[in-house]
Amino acid sequence: MLKLKDVNLAYGPIAAVRKVSIDVEAGEVVAIVGGNGAGKSTLLKGIAGLMPVSSGQIIFDGEEISRLAPHKRVARGIALSPEGRQVFPDQTVYDNLTLGAYFRRLSNDALDAEVEEQFTLFPRLRERRDQLAVTLSGGEQQMLAIARALMGKPRLLLLDEPSLGLAPKIIQEIFGIIVSLRKSGITILLVEQMANMALAIADRAYVLETGSVTLSGTGQQLLHDPKVRAAYLGISHSAA
């Protein structure tokens, strides 16, 4: 479904992602794990079109999209729930959700029906329907960011650090939702620093270090890989 070929991304002269090639097949949950500053978020920005690729190809559904404007990639079915949630603080939960479906030009009734679908998935948001997004807790904002991305009816959902800054209980809840989304057939590319959580639910995963893919395999393989355990799961070789 999504194929990256030798993608390079840079902030001015500073390379952030180097010759990354990854594949995401339809229906998969693919995780990208790695430390701080490894280039994970940059990679997602490149796929969503927020950053121009300096070289390489991004192919979605067999078509090259590397030069497409971000709003056109959304229309093709790629939605990003960005790092740090980035909900619209001065708009209500309901308005944030409808903005997620902005480009689909739905009737008000259809819009309400789809907002209702999101409320079924994220019941806490229903209680906050008419509150400004800025008044939500971090966990609620994360749910709103994911729900807003889902309002675009994406076929590929990009999730950037959904666990960032959240309490363990909320993280469990969010990952539970990701698992249920997978069951509904949506393809997910997940970027996470919480490697253990991400690898546990991922079909396949890539390890990104200083902008390059250093390891790849199934989620379970990487979860039990001694190098990964030492570097990202805080478990030393001897203990393993």
Add this chain to the structure above:
Amino acid sequence: MDVYLQTLLSGLAIGGVYALIALGFSITFTTTKTLNFAQGEFIAFGAFIGVTMLLLFSGLASTTTAVPSEAASAWRYPAAVIAAGAVAGLMGVLIFLLAVRPFAGKGGMNWVMSTLGFGVMLQSIGLAVWGPAPVMVPSPLGDDVLRIAGAGVRPQELLVLACAILIMVALDLVMRRSRIGKAMMAVAHSPQIASLMGINVGLVMIGAFALSSGLAGVAGVLIAPIASASLFMGIGFALKAFSAAIIGGLNNPRGCIYGGFILGVLESAVGLWQAQWREIVVFGLIILVLAFRPAGLFGQAAVDKV
């Protein structure tokens, strides 16, 4: 007593014009983080396009220093207002594409110079087309002073005030209720995140410049019967409107509207007392406001939740 009412009404009328233009500044600033420093010329162009339309609609020659009052009657004046708004709006699209987009979002202040330069070019073109002489413009409601509770009011002042309020209430509703308004708010918050909603951010920015410039054009035709149409009229209005936007808070459209009315009434009130102190008091106040409330009276410092 009646003189105070008179002062208040004419202050509100001129304030309504400031408010319209200030709202225009706010619209481009919130969506593109740039300002159109040619706004003054858009006001003057608006007035002259209005004059040209009035003459054209009445089948009169286009070289004159006073538009006869029958030329502004019936449908002609409203049509001239709409035409001026539309032409100025198109010019706004041009200035965005030619003088703003190449520099917007790249840091630096190049857009300040390029919009100022665009304004200077517009003024030169205007002088070549319409000449330097001011043109008297009739009010569609005539020039007979109305008596309201003893206060003498020019009908055009009431018309300006009514139009300004009508336009601003309509825009406020559109911004807060409609999908396009919410999309504009999203772009104002973050163009990048807005683009993730599938919003064509470039198009919203073009629309913002068209709307902002259109408002300046409309303001020009509205004020022309009070101030006369002149290619040099714009700079004063634009500067006052910019000050109103700063007082109210550039990032708050409603604040800019309040700022416009506050400035208009204050100016009018100080003029009642000592006309020559008007500008000194007005700009003194602006400096005071900025010293104590850097984000303006109604501006808000951005709230971030991590």
